[in-house]
Amino acid sequence: MTKYPSGSITGSSPSRAGGPTGDLRFSPIVNSVRLAVFYGSDQPIQVIERPFPTTLREGETLVEILLATICGSDLHTRDGRRKEPVPSVLGHEAVGRIVACGPGGTHLMPGDRVTWTSAASCGVCAPCHDWRLPQKCMELFKYGHSPLDDGSGLNGCYASHVLLRRGTSIFRVSDRLSDSVVAPVNCALATMVSATEVLPTPCRTAVVQGAGLLGLYGCALLRSKGVSRVLVVDTEANRLSRVVAFGGEPVLASLRGCIPAGQVDAVFEVAGSSSVVPEGVESLRPGGSYIFIGMVLPGTPLALTGEAIIRKCLTIRGVHNYAPRHLESAVRFLEENLDRYPWSDLVSPPHPLANIETAFDETRRRTWPRVAVLP
Secondary structure, eight states: OOOOOOSSSSSTTTOOOOOTTTTTTOOOOEEEEEEEOOOOOSSOOEEEEEEEOOOOOTTTTEEEEEEEEEEEEHHHTTTTOOOOOOOOOOOOOOEEEEEOOOOOOOOTTTEEEEOOSSOOOOOSIIIISSSSSSOTTTTTTEESSSSSSSSSOEEEEEEEEEEEOOOOOOOEEEETTTTHGGGGTTTTTHHHHHHHEEESSEEEEEEEEESSSHHHHHHHHHTTOOOOOEEEEEOOHHHHTGGGGGGGGEEETTTTOOOOTTTTTEEEOOOGGGGGGGHHHHEEEEEEEEEEEOOOSSOOOOOOOOOHTEEEEETTEEEESSSSHHHHHHHHHHHTTTTTTOGGGGBBBOOEEGGGGHHHHHHTTTSSSEEEOOE
């Protein structure tokens, strides 16, 4: 981590008005930032240097990345299963430390250790204001999904720094939470907080389809909400080996009949495959809920009849990303349950940014729920 001694950042007080255009100018003690640039699935990622930004606009916050993790969506992009603009800097799961805050007023200060929403939203459009879905903002900006020539270029977390835009919600994190525990909170955990926000009544038994990081987080969240039995289904025994530690019952997908038909209150799909849906519908009781979270790749086929939904009076809900309140709740959940679950076992030892391709290789092997990158 770069050390910024007292006085090295000038004009960084949140209450300061900035220059004549409303910008804030400061003098860093390093000359450049490092970015792992993605040029396409058929080309190697290259680590480059760019001049260190010295001007922040109103509402912007410059953050030094302490640790980042590789989300499944990053791997899909790297391998060409989803398309993003190129060149770009991937990565949206990270924890960092504030270097400087632009003008405009904020409760945060340089030196604060923080996490932030994976997207910036305007706060005034219909999705933001009327529908309470800021993650569907009409002017949404997503970190790790934007081209290098958009703004400063510090748009992703596989880098030494990221520039957070106005409309990003930023939260301090406790020093009790290690970097590896915090890094995935602003995607995986916050998304599962959103997915488990509304449960059917009563909700005594739940099924989670998929034992990756989303599934393990979902298991812990459901148990904290009083769900007495959480069955976690997966095709891989090594992934299921972590389930018991997070309060669930592991179920190998090849073992048919382990899920009670017609007796489950809620099913959470985090497998990313529509092949699990028929069994999920069969397991639900009348009035149960099915929450789709993982099937985000374009063109995912869904074999589902209207009769199967109507006759059981089922509720089907899609969850994509989250609102700031979910990230705030996710950070609080970690703090309150730090000693209850083995959070630190979920993230690999870090790979240096220069070896990010090796980190992606380890992600493909699925040995760890998350693989870490150290800028």
